[in-house]
Amino acid sequence: MRSISSSPEKEVRVRLDGVTAEIRPRSDWESVDLGLAMIRRDFWRSLALWWLGMMPYLLIGGWLTSGLPLLFLFGFWWMKPAGSRMVLHQISRRLFGEIPRWSTLLREIPRATWRRFFHRFFITRLSPWLPVTLAVCSLEGLRGKPYKKRVSEISRRGHGAMMAIYLLADFAAFWLGMAVFLIAAMFIPEGQEGPWTDAVASWDPEEIWNIPPLITWSFTASMMIAISLVDLFVTGAGFGIYVNNRTWLEGWDVELAFRRMTQRLTKALGLLILLLVGFFSSPLEGQEVENNPPEAADVVKEVKEHPDFKIHKVKQKVPETSGNSMPTGLLSVMQVFSSIIGWASLALVIAFVAWLIWRFRHVLVFRGEVQSLSKPAARVVMGMDITPESLPDDIPGTAWKWWTEGRHQEAMSLLYRGAISRAVNVASVEIEPSDTEGDCLRRVKEAGATAQPAYFQGLTNTWIALAYGGRQPQSDEVRSLCQSWPFQERRPA
Amino acid sequence: MAEALPRLDTLQTVELADGVEIRLRIAGPILRIAAYVVDLAIRIAALILIGVALSLAGVAIGENVAEGLVLLSYFLMDWFYPVVFELGKRGATPGKRLLGLRVVQSNGSPITLGQSILRNFIRFIDGMPLFFYAFGLSSCLATKRFQRLGDLAADTVVVYDRLAPMPVLPAPPPMAAAPLTMALTPDETRSLVWFRDRAGLWSEARRAEIADQAAHLTGATGQAGVTRLMAIAHWVQEKRKNH
DSSP: OOEEOSSSSOOEEOOOTTOOBOOOOOOHHHHHHHHHHHHHHTHHHHHHHHHHHTHHHHHHHHHHTTTOHHHHHHHHHHTTHHHHHHHHHHHHHHHTTOOOOHHHHHHHHHHHHHTTHHIIIIISTTOTTHHHHHHHHHHSOOOHHHHHHHHHHHTTSOHHHHHHHHHHHHHHHHHHHHHHHHHHHHTSOTTOOHHHHHHHHTOOGGGTTOOOHHHHHHHHHHHHHHHHHHHHHHHHHHHHHHHHHHHHHHTHHHHHHHHHHHHHHHHTHHHHHHHHHHHSSSOOSSSGGGGSHHHHHHHHHHHHHSGGGOOOOOOOOOOOOOOSSOOOSHHHHHHHHHHHHHHHHHHHHHHHHHHHHHHTHHHHSOOSHHHHHTOOOOSEETTEEOOGGGSOSOHHHHHHHHHHTTOHHHHHHHHHHHHHHHHHHTSOOOOOTTOOHHHHHHHHHHHOGGGOHHHHHHHHHHHHHHHTTOOOOOHHHHHHHHHTOOSOOOOOO | OTTTSOOBOSEEEEEOGGGOEEEEEBOOHHHHHHHHHHHHHHHHHHHHHHHHHHHHHHHHHOHHHHHHHHHHHHHHHHHHHHHHHHHSTTOSOHHHHHTTEEEEETTSSBOOHHHHHHHHHTHHHHTTTTTOOHHHHHHHHHSTTOOOHHHHHHTEEEEEOSOOOOOOOOOOOOSOOOOOOSOOOHHHHHHHHHHHHHGGGSOHHHHHHHHHHTHHHHSOOHHHHHHHHHHHHHIIIIIGGGO
């Protein structure tokens, strides 16, 4: 717990420990987005609270303006800060990790309207900063001079965003109101449009201002829904700006980082003593990145110079149309002129389409199943050439000859390489160039009996033991591997 | 308990291959609406120009042909304007570019032709009812990554492309440098640097309050703690390279 205050009388306590949104210094629009996300998190609760906050107006204003829907709508729009105040109460507490109980929230309802009534609904009602100053007023509870000082501090950042929101909000509400109206109209059940068509029919074009009550009331209701939705998010956006500005102004993120650091350090106290000794003069991680950029820039330049990165341009020359007869009058000049424009626009369209095709030609190249079916067999596996041409005709015979000559490694290598080659080229096992011994064995096993998995298993074991373990196989073992070679060989006669 | 819950954030962390993490700065609906309005103005202007040119040309190529071409260009402009621009190098229509936005896949890579077509053809549904965009706006506000229906279908997001410079106001340079006596994580080191770079924005009392939180590191509180922390930050920024 700590306090931030501008006036000694009133203190606002902010508990940063349980904060439920990432506190970091943001750009203005990002902080607006965070505010929108806060509303999204508590959407239904906030919406309900907004309407609860408007209850006093709905009751009193509804009674005062009975029979005058448009006046009622205007009053509703004017009084909307009462709803905002309730929403702010909810999302600000939620930000600091507290979910306010309904009983406390209900007690806030009259306050949302009556507390600082004159200030909120007359002095600051039309200010673009209202969503932000509402937080200063309601959360920090400041008045008079400290309030003004605080507002001028808080409103140092985010002018552009607040102004844009201020100018957009009511237009957006109107726009959304029309959408709500239309959506509602879409949901009128078939056969029930009677009252509606009657109302439209009774709307006399001579007396355009004498709108039938059904139309006015449905318009008013749509607008009220839209105003509530827009104001909900505007309140969130204002609160987002408020939180961001305080983060900048008071270094919330730095404080949080220090706090977490202290927690970590005290937790790791035992380990710390060891680290103290070891790390005293050694460089720490991070911060070294700055050394790289010049090097990286060179690499980027080099890569960009490659012909693949050259920008291709298609230029299409438009052949000039040579008229058969010389234009004589102004009319024929016009004709030639306009026909040039006509052909030029046609050519432009063609050039554009050609450019599109050229630009996205990679999309048109057919890729997919067909290609993978006819994929050629691998030629090199694990860095070993496995094409039949690279192997002797009689693999086991040659291998055994080499073994008896003492070229053990080469003999086993030939045997293994040969087995893979035969598996690929005779038994059509699909082996990728990047496969390891284990992958090869698995693929051979999956391929079935023609690929001789049992023989392959034994050979692989012996090969791995030699290649990686350095264990020489017994001569008997090698001989049996050579003799039991399962593939057909063209032995020299 | 609150620590266990993921904290609300506008940045989305995406883990790429090899454990590399990038953060996407997801953009919200308000700037996107502004970008849409700019694009709409550009499209209308272009259509007017094409219309004038073709009606002049109509004398030569025939009125019906000209009318057909106008309709064709209207159709192309309506459906393919965003598709083509978003496939470009900047991944943005002119309006988005103006406002510093860009369309990317949800893993941060540039979008493909299919995604561009999908996200922009579903605009038709996002625009409902009629052209009021209520569906798209609702979807945008309801999803974590501010995605409209087209974005959801194509798995794309709109992100901020330009970083606004962060306003910093460093405190006066400290007299001494003090080496770090404890191993810090990169995040903690960064917060030290932030402290020094932004201290000029804070009041003296506030600086002391923040520095008190790091008393474990500095071994001092109040003004002495601030001075000590500045010295450490100075060492971290300037002197460590020489060690």
